[in-house]
Amino acid sequence: MSGCESYETLISALLDGALEESERRELEDHLASCPACRAYLEDLKAIQTAIGGLDVPAPAGFTGKVMDKIRAESQPAKKAKTIRFPRWQRWAAAAACCALVLAGLWTLRPGASSDPAQVNVSNSAAPYGVGDGLNICSVDGGGAIPRDAVPDAAAQYAAVLTTDSEAAQSWLEAQLGLPWTAGERYTLTAEEYASLRQALTEAGAVYTEELGAQASEAYLLVAE
């Protein structure tokens, strides 16, 4: 089929019914005089039929298994997943938050220095409040302190979403201006979480979602 490579695309499009009338005429003229291209067309037709016959049934009980999973997921979040912190740690966390708030207020007082290295309490972290008796604060020192500076306690979040999808990576970059690092965790507000889910759904991305404490308003994104 030497010299006929340009007809490969036309032959392929012919099989898909995607040729313009003029292209179809041109191809027919060529096929009439080129046995190699006729053979090529016949081969592609045979391949087409063969692939079309490769459908197989799903394993027995497939729908039942999927629905079992779905119904299990729809159950209310289990308290068993809650990771309880010792009482002294809860007080320590609460005290640390208070100290940060006070530090923030101190730096924001009239006449305070405008040192860019100062630590401010982040407004975006506001929803990370009371969750199952544990106060969690997230601080944002001008971007120097990561947003995931929270303990490993899935139950402290309204939901935990785990993914390695590119859609999540670009969402994180575009919406929060944060680089994607595998193994990293990012805390999100309810609005950010809704936006992330929307982006993942639109992209058809794969992710797992674990529902957590209903009382919490903070969400967690886990980068796989």
Next chain:
Amino acid sequence: MTDEDLVRLAAAGDSDAFAQLVERYEDKVYSLALRVCAHPEDAADAAQEAFLSAWRGLPSFRGEAGFSTWIYRLTMNAAVDCLRRNQKQRGQISLDNSESCLPDPADPSPGPQERAEGGELRAAVAEALRQLSEDHRQVLILRELRQLSYEEIAAILELDLGTVKSRISRARAALRKILLKTGNLSGYLPSKGAEK
């Protein structure tokens, strides 16, 4: 009931309506996943993951492209994800666009049934598909197995129409080349000389 009716009910939390959608698409979704993953167990996992993603995403699904396009997109993503994860686990690195994905000897397909029912060519094509690059395999199975239009394939794989058209053409040529090499298409050539 149409897909749209079932999607509307399922989005409102009706799991029975969703079960009907799963039943309607399970074979098509599983077949697609199987041709991407090659391993039946991986394909079942990927197909399940696709439906779970659909269930989770239903509240924000706008339905512009139709449920079938959406579920096939979720399937391809889940299957490719599964394939990459497993290849990583098995120490394979062939995820580039070269036609270098060697068949896994552990894969039982095409099985004896496939050979008996569809003849040698179908079995050979199933085998050859696995040797195609990931990109070529995806467009070809969406086109030939699901008979999707260029527009639908473009939406599923997020490609432009021109790329879909040329990629399908190249995928067919690549698959034919493999089949010629294995001697499975020699009967269709008018003569060996004509091919050269």
